[in-house]
Amino acid sequence: MKEKVLMKGNEAIAEAAILAGCRHYFGYPITPQTEVAAYMAKKMPKIGGTFLQAESEIAAINMVYGVASTGKPSMTSSSSPGISLKCEGISYLAGADLPALIVDVQRGGPGLGGIQPSQSDYFLATRGPGHGDFHVLVFAPASVQEMADLTGRALHLAWKYRMPAMLLADGTMGQMMEPVELPEEHEAFGTDNPWAAVGTGMKRPHNIINSLELSPERLEEKNVERFERYAEIEKNECAWEEYRMEDAEICIVSYGITARISRNAIVAARAEGIKVGMIRPITLWPFPAEPLLAAADKVDSFLCVELNMGQMKDDLELAIRCRKPVDLCYRVGGMIPTSDEVLDHIRALAEGGR
Amino acid sequence: MDYRRLTLFAGHYGSGKTNLALNWAYWLRDQGLPVTVADLDIVNPYFRTKDAEDELAEHGISLISSAYANSNLDVPAMPKEIYALVEGRACYGVLDVGGDDRGALALGRYVPAIRAENDYEMLFVVNGARPLTRTVEDTLSVFQEIERACVLPFTGIVNNTNLGAATTPEDVLASRAYADELSSRTGLPIKMTSVEKRLAPALQGSIDALFPLSILGLYYMEKEGMHYGEINL
Structure with missing residues (x-):
């Protein structure tokens, strides 16, 4: 067994990105994700990497664009208000088919909102954060270990599919501490990208990295091609976890x-004889619609539990084609529901719905 | 275990300072002393001494904490009452200093008064399972950065090496070499080795100055959904 270390979620992201081969970090401080930058600031100079505190979030995402153009792994991190600022840059990355990792450790909004945890950037992340027709890969970690594991996965899939990936965590995940088994160190990747702007050596035509397309016909083609790639991703990269679903009548x-x-709450409800289970999406885009649709044939109802006003509920109802009722249990503004609050919702559903 | 009027806990962030400060306050209270805990943390947004406010009050321990702690306002403010604790000398003080040199910087303004009274212990809390303080060398650079920032030299070391609820007695025993080397390199005594209460029986006799922690995880363990080990991913 590998040695474990005790880490904050934010530190786990930073260390995992380094182990995955990322040597370029650009950011601007914001609570509750500042430890990502603080860790990078300590570590990058020691390993020959780049840590740069940019003058703004907008500058940071465009620095990521610059490094990505050379094919090298790079990343930025922020929290909700900072991610709003980065959206223009993320759209440009998507338009130029560039890989990058963007970390969002969400806090309460809208506006400056607050510094306590939230999941209210679900729409922003899953609908393509910025203007235009596009998606980013979205990963939702539920432990400090997953903060580490999904960071590596996000970086690699971003390079595989040449598109931005987002790690969508909440403030609690960023701040809490748990033992972590760090992933293996990867060989540096991004060294052999035929599309990268790294000099032609007078041996090939120029690679031009740009999101501007002068011909509308060609721009249409590019959009369609991109969505063909997205269809591949939806087929291959959905990740989710099922818990106590074998005989569940209610699916959280x-x-x-x-x-x-x-x-x-499920453990407590099961102790009362209520058959309840959970499907936990690990990727939010692509959304694991298939297992949810399959579950819709077996369960009586669904319960969506989120730190927002029900943003994923829309995706859930679409996924199950509204075959079963979907209830919502939420807290917002930095508040977190207790398991008793969730349990009350489960009980109400078990008693015949509300 | 001997004690002074003021006990300060400083160290790398995430080394366990807040939790130790709370446990030390309870221990002092058990000796029948009047105790006040002061939260000097200007770094951490979540999981602060403030989480334990009600419980401390029930045990007759006062808490001095920023009015903005646990609020939505990210303001690194120090409450004025800290001066009353440091200069007033009316009761025993436990000072929970913020992590790293950045957190310790805030302590500097109280140092002249603390030195003048000269009845304090400044403890360096270490956790050898934290990624940036796994080696003695790395830990020593944190040690020096903090001393430089707050201009108050350490007087002792607390070995708080742990992996949260996953800690085994073997982990603690294995950390002795690390703590001993730190002790010899800094010339400071190991004031105590703090362990979760459940580990104490297995370690009693093998480790000097064992300090069992009766309250754990700064109450966030009790906050919903944050128990370690529930999710096996």
């Missing part, structure tokens, strides 16, 4: 910190 759907709370 929840991700991140609320999935852990729901898990406690």
